[in-house]
Amino acid sequence: MFIEKLKKAWEKNNSLVCVGLDPDLSKLPECVKDKEFPIFEFNKQIIDATHDLVCSYKPQVAYYAGQDAEKELKMTIDYIHANYPEIPVIFDSKRGDIGSTADMYAKEAFDRYNADSVTVNPYMGTDTLKPFLDYAERGVIALCRTSNPSGDEIQNLIVEDKAIYKHVAKMANEKWNYNNNILLVVGATYPAELGEIREICPDIPFLVPGIGAQGGDIEAVLKVGLTADKAGLVINSSRGIIYAGNGEDFAQKSREATETLRNTINQYR
């Protein structure tokens, strides 16, 4: 079960930190650029340096699809499973399509890449999520209230006195959690709304992007977002960790940034 694996990782590493593996070739340190697989080498060093400080890794598929690097994405996920099997992998692809197509996307995430969980977009409704949810051992993380500035254009429209993101939260809690494997994406940039979603979904873990480069407030998020067991959050940082350094010690710098973030978060738990 994905949720069980996540809980164990939270406990073992005493950490709610997720490292976003979003490697942009143009920004990688010189010392990995001449390798045969620079993206994999970069990821591997960061993973080796941070594995005891995190609760998950989240490769963002765009960085691999945009740079013709599916092979390095597969190598990265395989490397995590082989060396740190206790750390779950989130395949961040935000898929959403009709049933027969969603079947193929579920195969991609869970069979081809063997990810522990996948992010999905709920705009097309339940039948487009079902092929993912039916993999009962894997996690499915649906967009609810996203961290970006225009996130409110659709998500905050009011239907029967309630914003769309609350309708999504309600569906997650009441309809999509039949295998106890749904999670939600809730941005750190709108902590008040995160708190409202926590009231609707007291037990569902949230993947929380938007701290660091996007400016979300960690204290405010922790104050309203924790579950009763002082967990329930997977707080992602990508650029703040993977680009913490740019020299030969980039992995050590990423470790320091991860540790700082973990400790900052834990002081509010």
Place this chain on the structure above:
Amino acid sequence: MFIEKLKKAWEKNNSLVCVGLDPDLSKLPECVKDKEFPIFEFNKQIIDATHDLVCSYKPQVAYYAGQDAEKELKMTIDYIHANYPEIPVIFDSKRGDIGSTADMYAKEAFDRYNADSVTVNPYMGTDTLKPFLDYAERGVIALCRTSNPSGDEIQNLIVEDKAIYKHVAKMANEKWNYNNNILLVVGATYPAELGEIREICPDIPFLVPGIGAQGGDIEAVLKVGLTADKAGLVINSSRGIIYAGNGEDFAQKSREATETLRNTINQYR
């Protein structure tokens, strides 16, 4: 300009038909299964057999991502551009993510694969569409009212007396069309709603899935969906065309199915 290329293809082939290139390896005819690149060979034969009867080809990315076949996707798109440069290619990936990630997805669709247009999901709002829209020469096709049964769960929620899909249509018309390159996905399974969206967006082309296997009504769609110049629709068929035959003559059968569909559509124009 994508819209200009599409208009020329509509006119040249007197066709509103788009062929969805969604090859499932388990369903391909025996005669291509032993080829080095069975998916490409299958697509190539269908493209050669139908290029004078269609207004576009639409590879659904899931079928390539799910079957480790990015190379054959690239070969397919390159083949269309090299041999039938008048026919635009729609990269059907329904992307949607924050700006920096959307940049990478736009690179994927337009630089890596050199597609003429891409499908996107509007749930995260304008800033997630902008990286695509800024490619002024390419088309961006946003989900509006989708063809699947659960499409209504979010899309038909009512905000200020108006369903969400109408809000999306309004944003497309007033906000997202600054480069005259936006299109909308509007399913054939809900023709009354398609007609409402046409009223909001009199000139924007619609990509229309949902005929064939999904049961949409062609006559009803044409009655309310055409633009003033008797076009404005890109009517997709995937399974009904690509699996029209399963023997050595599968490509000829796909041609016959395409021709029948084109003629059925044209009798209502």
